[in-house]
Amino acid sequence: MVLEKLLLLQFIAHLCLDYFFQTDKLAQQKNTIGFKSSFLYWHALACFALAWLFSLQVDFAFAAAIIAFTHFLLDGFKRYLNNSSYFGRYAYFIDQAIHLIIIALVVVLFHKWRGINPAVEISINFKYLLIITGYLVCLKPANIFIKEVFKATDVQVSSDNEMPNAGKVIGVLERILTLTFIIVSQYSAVGFLIAAKSILRYGNNETLKTEYVLIGTMLSFGIAVIAGIVINLF
Template identity: 50%
Template sequence: MTFIHLLITQFIAHTLADYYFQNDRLANQKNQLGFRSSFLKYHFIIVTALSFLLSFQTSFWWVALLIGSTHYIIDGTKPYINRSRILGKYAFFIDQNLHLLIILVLTWIYASGKPSMPWVPIIWPMELSMVILCGMLILKPANILIKEIFKFYEISVPGTGDLPNAGKLIGLVERILVFTFIVIGEFQAVGFLIAAKSILRFKNEDASKSEYVLIGTLLSFGIAIFLGLITMTLIRS
């Protein structure tokens, strides 16, 4: 397993642990209570276990333990960042960038040595792992990222009579479609999808709602296009 492939699998482990193996209630509990959160210790175990398992190498145990331990410390101190007048609005971005930077550095240090042979033969290509990672990122993590960007710029949701969570579902579907179209090289279909959504969603006379929808749409499409281009480039390289 190459360094890049190992790094991708570690990013998959992080995405699973931070976004799919905890719900909003548990995440909010950690953000508010930090080290006093009853879930934090279980989160540490989940992070460490997933990191170790998705390395597919027995000698990776110490790296997984370090990743889990630093994750525990960062999440435990996050409430202090949240309450900071200066850093509070950057809390989500500081948290995630620290996690990813630590994973990158520790994985590089490990790969620079002499990794052991995987306990499971890695028969799938690195490109498949990248598709899996990006496919995971365009779902729940993308929703959370968009919400945090709105919070950062203090963009409030305008009053609306739309169905609850309808916008979130539309965003999920559109990102899946855009990502798929980009990966298979059907760029015309992406343009058609953008045009179709513009016709369907921007007939409202409420300027604030139109701007809110426009920002959300641009962020949603931008994330899907960015991840799609990265995946397509890796597949075709």
């Protein structure tokens, strides 16, 4: 296993932990009461287990413990960041950036001092791991990222005639399709998808709502396009 593969596996472990293995309600509980949340301790334990498991080697246990402990501290203190008058709106981005920086540092230092000698060598190559990561990012993580961008920029619009969570489902589907088209080099299909959504969603006179949808659409397609470009680079 090479360093890049271990880094990517740890990133996948982080995606699973913070986006797929916790509900929005439990995440909100952590963000609200910090160290008083009983779920936070289970979250930290799951962080250790996933980091160790995805490393595919026994020697990574101490590194996994460091990742889990720092994750525990960051999530515990995040309540104060959320309550900050200036940094509160950017708490999500600051928190995620620090998590990823710590993971990268721990993995690089582990590679330098211990080397990478997995107990189980997976045959899947780096590009296929990137593809898996790209699809994972295009699911729940992208929805949360877009929501936090709206929150950070104070972009809001009220609507009384839309189905609950319909926008999230549409966003996931369009990102998966876009990423798939880019991976197979069908760029014209991406343009057709954007045009089709424009016809369906922008044919109204609600200017604020149209601009809101346009921002969300550009962010959604942008995430999928960037993921596709990164995958194709390899």
